Amino acid sequence: MSYIEELLSMTYDECVDSLLKKYGSVPKDYFLDADCIKKTPGITRGKEGLYIHHIDEDKAILLSTPDHARLNSFDYQKADRLVYCNLLEHLVLHIKIVEYPNVEQNYGQICGIxxxxxxxxxxxxxxYSGIVYKQEWKKKVIEVVLPYKADYLKCIKKIVDMNIHVPLLSSFIFNEKAGIWSKDKNEELFRELKKIGVKY
Structure with a gap:
């Protein structure tokens, strides 16, 4: 069983604990102060292909953005409420937020989706469609997750099996003229996603 499969079998809290053991704690708060304007320098690990996830995103959305951060308790920005993860592990965390909804989530917000x-x-x-980034840290993001396409498809299958009807055939760079993420140019991934039940 792969590490991603193990995470998919856990609860949200268990996933967070496992990632804290794997990567260690985030050393400082996400923002410098309660104004949530400036992010704390020196806490990112982009050179390792890692992101920072706000643990309390099971209660509130977009906690890494100043406008949403200020609407919530600054406790959500504290170092002990943050965890490192790669992009695939980040997906699992958000799947778990949806699978195990927190009863304390903000009114009117559907967390995780x-x-x-x-x-x-x-x-x-x-x-997984072969994008090439220019930024060095983004190249590392690719390097870390690229060997785990089968695990990515298992994550997508989990979403499909949970009957969450959300668009999954999506891209940041939808530009058929540039040859990126068009059905013709990326037939393999389209076919694989459709095969596991992705409708749109």
């Missing part, structure tokens, strides 16, 4: 459909899946679709 937006991260999946607006950020994580489009980027992973680009990666």
């Amino acid at each position: 937006g991260g999946i459909t607006n950020f994580i899946v489009p980027e992973l679709n680009d990666i």
Whole structure:
């Protein structure tokens, strides 16, 4: 069983604990102060292909953005409420947020879904369609997750099996003229996603 498969079998809290053991703690708060304007320097690990996930995104959406961060407790920005993860592990965390909804989530917000459909899946679709980034840290993001396409498809299958009807055939770079993420140019990934039940 792969590490991603192990995470998919866990609860959200168990996933967070496992990732904290794997990567260690984030050393400082996400933002410098409660104004949530400036991110704390020196806490990113992009050179290792890692992102920072806000653990309390099971209660509130978009906690890494100043406007949404300020609407919530600054405790959500504290170092002990952050965890490192690669992009595929980030997807699992958001799947788990949807699978195990927190009863304390903000009124009117559906946590987890937006991260999946607006950020994580489009980027992973680009990666598994052969995108080439210029930024060195983004190249590392690709390097870390590229060997695990089968695990990515298992994550997508989990979403499909949960009957979450969200767009998963999406991309950040939908430009058929440039030859990126068009059905003709990326037939293999389209076919694989359709085969596991992705409808749109």
